[in-house]
Amino acid sequence: MDGLAHQIVAGIATGGIYASVALAIVMIYQATHHVNFAQGEMATLSTFIAWSMIQAGMPYWVAFFGTIVVSFAIGVVVERILIRPVANAPVLTMVGVFIGLLLIIGNATGWIFGYTTKVFPSPFASDKPLFGGLVSAHELGSTLVTLTVLVLVWAFFRFTRLGLAMRAAAYNPRSARLVGIRVGWMLALGWGLAAAIGAVAGMMVAPVVFLDPTMMLGILLYAFAGALMGGIDNPAGAVLGGFSVGVLENLAGAYVVGTELKLTVALAIIIGVLVVRPSGLFGRVVLSRV
Amino acid sequence: MPTRRHILAAGIAGLAAPRLARAEDLPGVTATELRIGNTMPYSGPASAYGVIGRSHQHFFRMVNDQGGIAGRKINFITYDDNYSPPKTVEQVRRLVEQDKVAFLFNTLGTPTNSAIHRYVNQRKVPHIFLSTGADKWGNPQEYPWTIGWQPSYRTEAQIYAKHMLEQKPGAKVALLYQNDDFGKDYLNGMKDVFGAKFDSAVRTASYEVTDPTIDSQIVSLQSAGAEVLMTAATPKFAAQTIKKVSDIGWKPLHYLTNVSISVGSVMEPAGPERGIGIITSSYLKDQTDPAWANDAGMNEWRGFMAKYIPDGDLKDGNYTFAYGIARNLVFMLEQCKGDFSRANIMQQVANMHGFQPPTVIPGITVNTSPTNFHPIRQMQLARWTGSTWERFGGLIEGANV
Numbered sequence: 001m002d003g004l005a006h007q008i009v010a011g012i013a014t015g016g017i018y019a020s021v022a023l024a025i026v027m028i029y030q031a032t033h034h035v036n037f038a039q040g041e042m043a044t045l046s047t048f049i050a051w052s053m054i055q056a057g058m059p060y061w062v063a064f065f066g067t068i069v070v071s072f073a074i075g076v077v078v079e080r081i082l083i084r085p086v087a088n089a090p091v092l093t094m095v096g097v098f099i100g101l102l103l104i105i106g107n108a109t110g111w112i113f114g115y116t117t118k119v120f121p122s123p124f125a126s127d128k129p130l131f132g133g134l135v136s137a138h139e140l141g142s143t144l145v146t147l148t149v150l151v152l153v154w155a156f157f158r159f160t161r162l163g164l165a166m167r168a169a170a171y172n173p174r175s176a177r178l179v180g181i182r183v184g185w186m187l188a189l190g191w192g193l194a195a196a197i198g199a200v201a202g203m204m205v206a207p208v209v210f211l212d213p214t215m216m217l218g219i220l221l222y223a224f225a226g227a228l229m230g231g232i233d234n235p236a237g238a239v240l241g242g243f244s245v246g247v248l249e250n251l252a253g254a255y256v257v258g259t260e261l262k263l264t265v266a267l268a269i270i271i272g273v274l275v276v277r278p279s280g281l282f283g284r285v286v287l288s289r290v
Numbered sequence: 291m292p293t294r295r296h297i298l299a300a301g302i303a304g305l306a307a308p309r310l311a312r313a314e315d316l317p318g319v320t321a322t323e324l325r326i327g328n329t330m331p332y333s334g335p336a337s338a339y340g341v342i343g344r345s346h347q348h349f350f351r352m353v354n355d356q357g358g359i360a361g362r363k364i365n366f367i368t369y370d371d372n373y374s375p376p377k378t379v380e381q382v383r384r385l386v387e388q389d390k391v392a393f394l395f396n397t398l399g400t401p402t403n404s405a406i407h408r409y410v411n412q413r414k415v416p417h418i419f420l421s422t423g424a425d426k427w428g429n430p431q432e433y434p435w436t437i438g439w440q441p442s443y444r445t446e447a448q449i450y451a452k453h454m455l456e457q458k459p460g461a462k463v464a465l466l467y468q469n470d471d472f473g474k475d476y477l478n479g480m481k482d483v484f485g486a487k488f489d490s491a492v493r494t495a496s497y498e499v500t501d502p503t504i505d506s507q508i509v510s511l512q513s514a515g516a517e518v519l520m521t522a523a524t525p526k527f528a529a530q531t532i533k534k535v536s537d538i539g540w541k542p543l544h545y546l547t548n549v550s551i552s553v554g555s556v557m558e559p560a561g562p563e564r565g566i567g568i569i570t571s572s573y574l575k576d577q578t579d580p581a582w583a584n585d586a587g588m589n590e591w592r593g594f595m596a597k598y599i600p601d602g603d604l605k606d607g608n609y610t611f612a613y614g615i616a617r618n619l620v621f622m623l624e625q626c627k628g629d630f631s632r633a634n635i636m637q638q639v640a641n642m643h644g645f646q647p648p649t650v651i652p653g654i655t656v657n658t659s660p661t662n663f664h665p666i667r668q669m670q671l672a673r674w675t676g677s678t679w680e681r682f683g684g685l686i687e688g689a690n691v
Contacts, residue, residue, distance in 0.1 A: 003514075010505040010509050011506065013505065014502060014503050014505060017503075043467055115335045116338070116554070116555050117525055117526050117529065117556075119536065120561070205502075208503060209503055209526070212526065217500070218502040222502065249506075250506040254506055254509075258496075259497060259506070259507055260467075261502060262506075263498060263500055272312075
């Protein structure tokens with residue numbers, strides 16, 4: 001039974017990682033109705049930027065917020081320069097651009113920073129196990145950070161004019177433009193926000209999985225499963241989905257299918273959700289008249 | 291296209307000079323030259339290993355300066371394969387078919403060598419002293435042209451298993467391994483020693499390289515009540531393991547594959563104090579160990595570095611590895627006594643007895659026979675003190691299976 005509790009807690013901790021990346025995926029989807037395959041690589045690059053800042057002697061929190069600002073800027077620039085010209089292109093073109101972005105950012109990161117594993121500090125450092133070794137201070141802290149980001153995102157979309165404008169631009173660009181919203185800039189802002197959330201995710205993940213250019217490769221797939229499970233257009237659903245995937249994956253790996261098929265569990269979730277309930281557990285069912 | 295004149299010329303040559311036909315049987319060997327082929331990851335994710343190839347280039351320059359081997363200068367041809375198996379195939383075909391090397395020496399990497407394993411055995415090209423610890427290179431029945439050098443992962447696992455049975459007989463043992471050739475060698479090595487008791491005594495958990503973390507596996511192993519843990523993981527996952535084991539307050543007798551004992555990329559990221567007491571093994575002399583400060587073999591290596599690679603990093607263990615294996619090659623080639631036919635090379639490769647490479651721990655010797663293609667089978671254990679790996683105990687030999 002002790003083992004079961006451990007598996008669940010460990011699952012929640014990794015689930016927190018998936019949840020934060022899932023949140024970034026949902027952000028982009030909210031703003032553009034596309035899934036950005038380069039999300040993980042962008043987050044890794046942001047984490048390397050934070051790492052460089054810390055190496056240069058900046059205090060952790062200065063580097064943390066500095067990285068968020070820089071990442072936001074990178075996100076906006078990427079949208080303006082690379083995505084905007086193909087905004088009205090077919091979906092396949094977009095997919096091509098996203099995959100190109102993934103390769104370019106991923107390899108550039110390796111080229112600039114090297115492939116050796118690096119240590120990334122945690123702001124929630126403690127050397128003794130909490131709650132009898134059930135959870136580490138960092139796991140607790142990073143889960144809180146994920147939830148905080150979620151609340152901020154929710155409040156932003158719910159209570160601010162800008163948030164409302166962004167939602168409007170995504171759901172009905174034409175009407176939004178007619179009421180004076182600058183739709184193009186709203187999309188760029190969405191990219192910036194997603195990149196910033198990705199940066200937070202990266203900085204929370206790195207102390208656990210260690211920093212290297214391929215850090216996010218495995219995580220992105222699980223995060224995608226989490227986002228789909230919760231509903232790709234629902235931030236809270238995505239976070240819950242991320243946590244659930246973490247726990248499900250651990251329980252299935254430990255007691256049902258064995259560790260060799262853990263990744264398969266994530267893929268099964270993706271396919272299962274798409275077949276049974278494409279809008280996810282909490283997503284809105286969109287009906288369109290044709 | 292063979293023109294009539296070519297055919298005629300070849301025919302006349304064949305009649306007039308029967309010795310020329312003999313030269314055809316000796317690819318890569320002339321009266322003055324011996325051509326050796328090699329691939330290395332000079333670029334790409336594993337480029338840190340590229341120094342091994344660089345060391346060899348300078349090493350053979352030294353051999354040539356000293357007069358070469360059996361009157362022949364070594365022509366060492368080495369290509370970059372980017373640690374990418376398809377590239378390795380391309381470069382090795384170039385070496386064999388275009389450059390016509392006598393044999394391949396010290397090609398690096400498990401996936402890369404796997405890609406050319408069948409090809410070189412079909413072409414009957416000696417494929418010797420590979421830079422990889424996989425156990426499958428020692429299989430003379432099926433692949434008589436391939437041989438490794440360093441102790442295989444399987445041998446290493448046998449050594450740990452022997453030691454843990456001695457230290458904690460009857461204890462429940464946990465094994466965490468990467469689910470591929472590398473990790474499964476450790477699984478097999480444990481099975482070799484535990485035999486019929488394996489299923490009841492050992493609890494295993496595997497992970498995939500795509501897994502973000504190994505937390506769940508560690509938790510499972512701990513809750514199975516294991517007192518001994520053996521970790522067969524690559525550096526990133528090894529660091530995660532050391533950290534997680536300490537985070538959950540588990541204190542097993544911990545054995546760690548020597549693939550992942552780098553201070554910089556494993557022990558320090560994991561937290562040096564968390565790893566105190568972890569046991570690993572080695573067969574090479576660690577150049578930073580003060581015990582070898584005045585060692586004759588290591589001084590020989592230092593002399594080589596000072597003269598031929600003055601800008602090389604003396605702390606990089608790849609250099610001592612490269613020097614030891616290259617010295618072993620020279621030993622074997624001298625044993626060929628000037629007959630560098632591919633058949634004789636393989637005969638001498640399988641006929642090495644008691645050679646002691648200068649950078650290998652004293653007492654460990656290279657031994658092969660037509661049925662034993664595992665040149666080095668002994669290691670010495672070492673323990674992490676919080677700042678360095680400290681050797682202890684005598685040499686342990688792998689199990690006979």
